[in-house]
Amino acid sequence: MRCCSPPRPAWVPTCSSSTRSRRSTGPARAAGTGAWDWPPWRSRSRSRQRGSTIPAMLLPDAVCPHSTASPRLGPRAAGDEVHRRCCRGQPRELLPASCPGMAVPLGEPERGRAGRAGQGRTERGSAGQDGMVQGGAGPWDHRIIKVGKDPQGHRVQPAPTTTITPNPEQGAWLNNKGAWLSGNGRGLTEGGWLIGGGPTPRPRRVPLTSRAGNGGSGPRPLHGADRCGAQRGGACSALLCPRGWGGGGLATAPRGSPSPPPPARRGVPPPGPRVPRCPLHAPCPPVSPTSPVSPYPPYPRPPCPPISPHIPPPPQTPCPRGAAPPHLTPPPPPGVLPLSQAWGRAPRLPPSPLPAQRRAFSNNKILVELDESAGVATMKFKSPPVNSLSLDFLTEFCISLEKLENDRACRGVILTSAVPKIFSSGLDITEMCGKSTEHYAEFWRAVQEMWLRLYSSNMVTVAAVNGSSPAGGCLIALTCDYRIMAENPKFSIGLNEAQLGIVAPFWFKDTFVNVVGHRVAESSLQLGSLHPAPEAHRIGLVDELVPEEKLKDRATAVMQQWLALPGKGGTSWAVTECRNGDLTCVGGPGIEAGSCVSVGTGGVGGWEVGKLSKAVRAALGCEGCAWHTAGRSAGCAGRLPPAQLAVPALLSRAGGA
Numbered sequence: 001m002r003c004c005s006p007p008r009p010a011w012v013p014t015c016s017s018s019t020r021s022r023r024s025t026g027p028a029r030a031a032g033t034g035a036w037d038w039p040p041w042r043s044r045s046r047s048r049q050r051g052s053t054i055p056a057m058l059l060p061d062a063v064c065p066h067s068t069a070s071p072r073l074g075p076r077a078a079g080d081e082v083h084r085r086c087c088r089g090q091p092r093e094l095l096p097a098s099c100p101g102m103a104v105p106l107g108e109p110e111r112g113r114a115g116r117a118g119q120g121r122t123e124r125g126s127a128g129q130d131g132m133v134q135g136g137a138g139p140w141d142h143r144i145i146k147v148g149k150d151p152q153g154h155r156v157q158p159a160p161t162t163t164i165t166p167n168p169e170q171g172a173w174l175n176n177k178g179a180w181l182s183g184n185g186r187g188l189t190e191g192g193w194l195i196g197g198g199p200t201p202r203p204r205r206v207p208l209t210s211r212a213g214n215g216g217s218g219p220r221p222l223h224g225a226d227r228c229g230a231q232r233g234g235a236c237s238a239l240l241c242p243r244g245w246g247g248g249g250l251a252t253a254p255r256g257s258p259s260p261p262p263p264a265r266r267g268v269p270p271p272g273p274r275v276p277r278c279p280l281h282a283p284c285p286p287v288s289p290t291s292p293v294s295p296y297p298p299y300p301r302p303p304c305p306p307i308s309p310h311i312p313p314p315p316q317t318p319c320p321r322g323a324a325p326p327h328l329t330p331p332p333p334p335g336v337l338p339l340s341q342a343w344g345r346a347p348r349l350p351p352s353p354l355p356a357q358r359r360a361f362s363n364n365k366i367l368v369e370l371d372e373s374a375g376v377a378t379m380k381f382k383s384p385p386v387n388s389l390s391l392d393f394l395t396e397f398c399i400s401l402e403k404l405e406n407d408r409a410c411r412g413v414i415l416t417s418a419v420p421k422i423f424s425s426g427l428d429i430t431e432m433c434g435k436s437t438e439h440y441a442e443f444w445r446a447v448q449e450m451w452l453r454l455y456s457s458n459m460v461t462v463a464a465v466n467g468s469s470p471a472g473g474c475l476i477a478l479t480c481d482y483r484i485m486a487e488n489p490k491f492s493i494g495l496n497e498a499q500l501g502i503v504a505p506f507w508f509k510d511t512f513v514n515v516v517g518h519r520v521a522e523s524s525l526q527l528g529s530l531h532p533a534p535e536a537h538r539i540g541l542v543d544e545l546v547p548e549e550k551l552k553d554r555a556t557a558v559m560q561q562w563l564a565l566p567g568k569g570g571t572s573w574a575v576t577e578c579r580n581g582d583l584t585c586v587g588g589p590g591i592e593a594g595s596c597v598s599v600g601t602g603g604v605g606g607w608e609v610g611k612l613s614k615a616v617r618a619a620l621g622c623e624g625c626a627w628h629t630a631g632r633s634a635g636c637a638g639r640l641p642p643a644q645l646a647v648p649a650l651l652s653r654a655g656g657a
């Protein structure tokens, strides 16, 4: 059973004028005689086999039912007008062959064409006010449910049980109540529906099982009757029907025919071949090869959504030691320099077996020479006259150091001076007076950055002090892992800020204390002493003195010694513990147990002694496993709370200075 009421045949007029015209031409058509297969959609052969004979008045018009072009049906004067309205004003000759009215070619005897009849089927409709066709088992089972008006304008109300009786004399059908149902015997009413019939107009009583608009379970209006061109007064044919199906002048589809697609709804695209869409669409449905071919162009391609929601994020590289991902790393406290640039550097690898090469790069203030065979670079300060640490110098210093850090062939760096008798005169005094506040801030950030980078470097750093090194120059030497000074009493080193009327920043002081101890540092800082080379060696400010001409070789030898040791950069090992917020060395190769190494002292697991970066990493958990081994406090289990480390406090204070 079909789910929809049958479509109106293409040749059924819907306009009242057509009906009136047809009725007016009824007598003329009635003059025609002859046996015909009727209705025209009935198979001719089948009808002939039954020997059907239909009155001439019931015969259809010519190919266009409204046209009187048929010689059997008389003049076509009135029919032409109807024809133009019915067939959209197209001349018959221009109608396409698919038009149901074109089944009979021009010039041929106008006999009913072969067609399909909805006979023997029961059509239950819920077509609402547009009408409904109901049928039964017989050829006349189809019935008009919604009826129009009789010639006098009276509305015809079908009874629950209706008998349709053709009345050739009146050119109409009558029901059992004597009501007029159709004006031409083809089941037409004004605004009504065509019903099929059989070859023999046998009056028959068929109970009505459904009424129009009862909302029953019958078929729905055919593919949206309100949208069908036929319902709007035009012919519903295969070419004219906006849906492109269901037309062709067939009242009903044959049994077993595929159900038509559901009626188009507002905002819902009609069925048709699915258009492949952007593969990035998440719910992209597969293209169905069996989808009916739609006569409509494909739907506009929906705009592709941004690729970001559909593109998976890059996988996060887990911290090898279980540390928090980079994006979870807590930001440094306000005022603290970002340490990200000093952390997370690529692991340093042994030099490649390639032939030994020497590379050098230079800028205005610093000359860098890299011996790839030894994995040692030399940074020579060349900012005459005194290698003052200006903003440009500091910037170039950080850039050069970063280049070496990123160079896998470099494992150690030696800092020395290309200016005779001067290692560095310290911070450039001209940068600290007569400038804007912004410039002071920028300069001071550069100073701290220089210290952090050098102190947290993964490379072994050796200072070859070949000249005087006051204040900031001394700080550079103190920040290195090892200090070798030219054995020249004229060269002095120390933090002389007190002589300038300023106080050395606490991180200057801490670094100094780490090297010479508290008491020496205290006295030296209070006096602002500049210690000659011999004295500097005596108080431990420098590790050894060598003749100036041997300074380079000695620095290289020391570097090789450090690089030969295991661990990152070949530095010594130390076991530290966390106690009262300080990092205390509890032993290690070459390190006295119990000595306070404070910040920057490494621990187990390959930390480098004197490397602040390792302690900072431990504070953030990146070195947690090492602390788990050496730590004694509860906070050292896997990840050391930053509060128990002196490093964050140190950095915080550095930023606040």
Ligand SMILES: CCCCCCCCC/C=C/C(=O)SCCNC(=O)CCNC(=O)[C@H](O)C(C)(C)COP(=O)(O)OP(=O)(O)OC[C@H]1O[C@@H](n2cnc3c(N)ncnc32)[C@H](O)[C@@H]1OP(=O)(O)O
Binding pocket: 385, 386, 388, 422, 424, 425, 426, 427, 428, 429, 430, 431, 432, 440, 441, 443, 444, 468, 470, 471, 472, 473, 496, 497, 500, 502, 503, 504, 505
């Ligand atoms: C914002 C927040 C801040 C916050 C402030 C907080 C900062 C605290 C930390 C501060 C750290 C510092 O390093 S403060 C800087 C401390 N540095 C110093 O005190 C250096 C003192 N200088 C010296 O001792 C000597 O100059 C020395 C380096 C040994 C070289 O002696 P020489 O005889 O060979 O040469 P000189 O004739 O003295 O100097 C040559 C020229 O170099 C200049 N010169 C020398 N030192 C200079 C210097 N540090 N900066 C600029 N210019 C310098 C001289 O003025 C001369 O310039 P001309 O006359 O034009 O030829």
